[in-house]
Amino acid sequence: MPSAPRPTLRDVARAAGVSHITVSRVVRGSPQVAEATAARVRRVIRRMGYRPDPVLSALAAYRMARGEGDSANTTASPAATAGDAEAKPARRRSAQTRSRGSVLAFLDCDLHRNSRQFNRDTLQGIRREAALLGYGVESFRMEPDEAIQKRLGRMLFHRGVRGLLFSPTDVLWTFTGWDWAEFAPVSLGALDHEPAMHSVAMDYFQGAAQGFDKLARMGCRRIGLVVDSRLEARTGHRWLGGFLAQGGARSRYYGEGGLHAPALFLAWAAREKLDGVLTIDPVMAKLLPGMPLVYLNNLGAPEGFLRPVLNPETVGAEGVRLLHNMLLRHELGIPAERRRIELQGRWTTAERIVAAR
Known part of the structure; x- marks a missing residue:
């Protein structure tokens, strides 16, 4: 039938x-x-x-x-x-907004400007995916001040913007002053901001766990995690969690990176008798020549070393797809049950892939 x-x-x-x-x-x-x-x-x-x-x-x-x-x-x-006849009179909008239909807001939360390139690439992915779905995208700088956030929320509401994409950041935010019942929010990045909303991020936990396993398969038994603590915190401590879950020792986590004080780092590595390192620091290849290294992301990883490749544009595009479905279903407000989409990179030793321009 x-x-x-x-x-x-x-x-x-x-x-x-x-x-x-x-x-x-x-x-x-x-x-x-x-x-x-x-x-x-x-x-x-x-x-x-x-x-x-x-x-x-x-x-x-x-x-x-x-x-x-x-x-x-x-x-x-x-x-x-x-x-x-019940339709509201069209609000005055820019030519771009009129041609696109609806507009999504990209809210840049990178207070310390530590993620400029990553966020630019993420925004590039957002713009491309949004264009396919008929949206325009406008970018706004976020400020911690509640009154400023409240004014921004009011302005976006009166301009008819309902979809919000909060950028990756290494700072935990408390978003205040927003009338959440009028917006569909999505966070891009691993940190759990307040209030908790749906989010999209790289799967940092699995990346660290898989990287540890790859070093173990190379015969390494005393594996160290060498990642600047500020950048590790940006993953919601998922890199550290994946490292520890696979059997890494807490004492073999070095949070200062190798660039700040190479002599101190080398003395620590000798004390710990490391025979393999998980890192994101490009200088490790020079400080530890001949030691097995696995990189935890693609940014700055030297050619020839294993690393998971995930273009930041992919994170932005996935965030738009999630937000688009929320808007289609009119799912406004803070969700009672939060969804997290975690994207896994492709492991490779190939030349570093740069986000398309």
Whole structure:
């Protein structure tokens, strides 16, 4: 027996008594539709089991990027006029915003500017994935001050921005002053900020555990973890956790890195009788010539050494996909049950891969 045909956007529009343009705006989370109309359309979407066609979404994004989106002159069907009469007047927005449909906010939380290149690459991935889904992206600098955060939240709300992407950072944040019921937030990075939200990050724990195992397979028995403590903390101590879980000794964790005081580091390495090292420090190859080394990330790892490769753009793109699904389902607010997506890199000794520009 043939299955029932998949409901289309126009099917939803007929059932809800609005135009297909209105349904498209509701699906994208556009602020141009009155909340009562949007709620009615979402009820019909849930009842009919409608899901956007990814191919059509990509085509719509392409047309919007060329200035052919729903802000262009379009004639709605007479049957939908009553429903469309409830639409709010369009807010004044930039040409980019009008051509893209909805806008996502990238909130740069890198207070100490320690993650500039990583965040630039992450933002690049966000912009590319967002364009495929029909979103524009605007970047804003975050500040710890509650009053400043509150003003930013109000400004984003009144501009119709509902999707928030908080950047990777090595600082734990407490986000205050936000009316969370109006936003869908996603954190990019391993740190557990307050309030806890859905997040996307590299799987640092498994990376350290797998790196330890690779050194053990090389015959190493006294393996050290040499990572600057500030950068290790950025993983939510998952590098240290993966190292210890595989049998590493707490005394064989060196948190100063090799660059700060090489003589002190070498004296420590001799005392611990290391025969293998997990690290992210490119100087290790010079300080410990001939010793087996495994790098925990791709940034600065010398050619010829094992490392897991995960382009930061991948983290940004995955964050957009997660946020897009939340907006489609109108999942606003802080989740009762938090989801974390952890991405594993591909182990390689090949030449360092640089994020595409």
